[in-house]
Amino acid sequence: MLSxxxxxxxxxxxxxxxxxxxxxxxxxxxxxxxxxxxIDTHAGAGRYALESAHASKLGEYRDGVGRLWEAKGLPPAAxxxxxxxxxxxxxxxxxxxxxxxxxxxxxxxxxxxxRLYELHSTDLKLLQECFKTAGRQVTVNATxxxxxxxxxxxxxxxxxxxxxxxxxxxxSDYTNVVKxxxxxxxxxxxxxxxxxxxxxxxxxxxxxxxxxxGLGATNWLHATLEVCAPSKDGFGMNGSxxxxxxxxxxxxxxxxxxxxxxxxxxxxxxxxxxxxxxQSA
Numbered sequence: 001m002l003s004x005x006x007x008x009x010x011x012x013x014x015x016x017x018x019x020x021x022x023x024x025x026x027x028x029x030x031x032x033x034x035x036x037x038x039i040d041t042h043a044g045a046g047r048y049a050l051e052s053a054h055a056s057k058l059g060e061y062r063d064g065v066g067r068l069w070e071a072k073g074l075p076p077a078a079x080x081x082x083x084x085x086x087x088x089x090x091x092x093x094x095x096x097x098x099x100x101x102x103x104x105x106x107x108x109x110x111x112x113x114x115r116l117y118e119l120h121s122t123d124l125k126l127l128q129e130c131f132k133t134a135g136r137q138v139t140v141n142a143t144x145x146x147x148x149x150x151x152x153x154x155x156x157x158x159x160x161x162x163x164x165x166x167x168x169x170x171x172s173d174y175t176n177v178v179k180x181x182x183x184x185x186x187x188x189x190x191x192x193x194x195x196x197x198x199x200x201x202x203x204x205x206x207x208x209x210x211x212x213x214g215l216g217a218t219n220w221l222h223a224t225l226e227v228c229a230p231s232k233d234g235f236g237m238n239g240s241x242x243x244x245x246x247x248x249x250x251x252x253x254x255x256x257x258x259x260x261x262x263x264x265x266x267x268x269x270x271x272x273x274x275x276x277x278x279q280s281a
Contacts, residue, residue: 006044006045006167007048008058008060009058009060010050010060010097010099011050011064011065011066011085012063012065013063013227013240014198014237014239014240015065015097016064016065016266017225017242018100018165019084019098019100019103020078020262021194021223021242021255022103022194023081023103023107024077024250024251024254025192025247025248025251026038026104026107026161028248028250029192029248030109034157034159035109035113036112036160037113037114037157037161038107038108038115038160038163039115039117039148039160040100040104040116041146041149041162041163041164041165042145042165042166042167043100043117043127043140043145044120044123045123045126045127045130046101046127046129047088047097047098047102047130048096048098048099049095049096050095051095061097063268065082065094065097067265068082069094074261075257076254076257076258077257077258078258078261084106085097085098088102101116101127101130101131101138104163105137105138110137113137113138113155114137115152116138116139116140117148118140118141124140127140145164145166146179149162149180149184153184153187154191158190159191160188161193162191162193162194164181164194164195165195165196165197168197168198168205171204174204174205177195177197177208178208181193181195185216190246191246192246192248195212195243195244196241197209197243198239198240199224199237201234201235209241209243212243215245217245217246218279218280218281219245219246219247219279219281220244220278221247221251221277222242222243222244222275222277223244223255223274224240224241224242224275224276225241225262225266225274226238226239226273226274227266227268227269228268228270228272229269229270247278252276255276259276
């Protein structure tokens with residue numbers, strides 16, 4: 001099913017959580033001299049114009065990155081994330097939002113590589129346009145990301161961050177992320193995997209964290225951020241989660257410092273909260 005367009009949701013509270021964590025992991029990997037890859041299985045358009053018809057229709061960014069735009073005293077990880085967003089908005093007006101591919105590209109060194117997968121024909125063209133001058137460092141593939149993972153793992157440098165964030169429009173997406181991660185870990189057990197998921201009332205969403213914990217990974221970190229209590233009618237996304245396998249050892253501390261303030265800043269009603277749990281060998 002290829003109707004989903006992330007442009008409608010660009011810069012919302014879920015993007016804040018996902019992209020803040022992406023930056024923290026990639027920066028940590030860049031501290032070591034050995035090259036690494038970033039693999040994005042559901043890349044989207046690369047970057048988004050917030051004044052476009054898609055983004056402005058729902059305006060979700062206003063209660064996401066928009067809440068942080070003028071905030072003072074942000075935790076270092078949140079300020080670091082915001083600084084990257086401001087790189088796309090040099091005039092000081094929040095008009096553009098970076099997707100994970102654009103953010104990842106800013107975190108690469110000359111020896112690192114970015115591998116992107118996108119099937120939606122419109123977003124694929126936008127993604128290709130975004131990286132038309134990137135050369136061999138960035139590869140855009142019109143391929144299903146889970147199929148791409150089978151072919152690309154393990155990556156040549158044996159160091160990689162794999163970001164997985166499908167639309168979860170269908171039940172098969174929930175099955176595919178568990179199966180895809182299971183197969184990926186067989187091929188590349190030492191890789192870092194960051195999986196995003198929406199917090200919804202549907203059973204598949206609520207059961208997903210337990211299934212991820214059941215994959216057998218010995219080191220994982222699970223962070224959630226809810227901006228309100230679940231709606232009584234069962235509709236809508238009230239939060240999102242990130243499940244990271246083989247996270248940097250620094251990430252849990254950074255999130256302990258950051259999530260409490262994010263929960264307050266991004267709250268849209270009663271029930272705003274965060275959770276953070278981990279397991280290590």
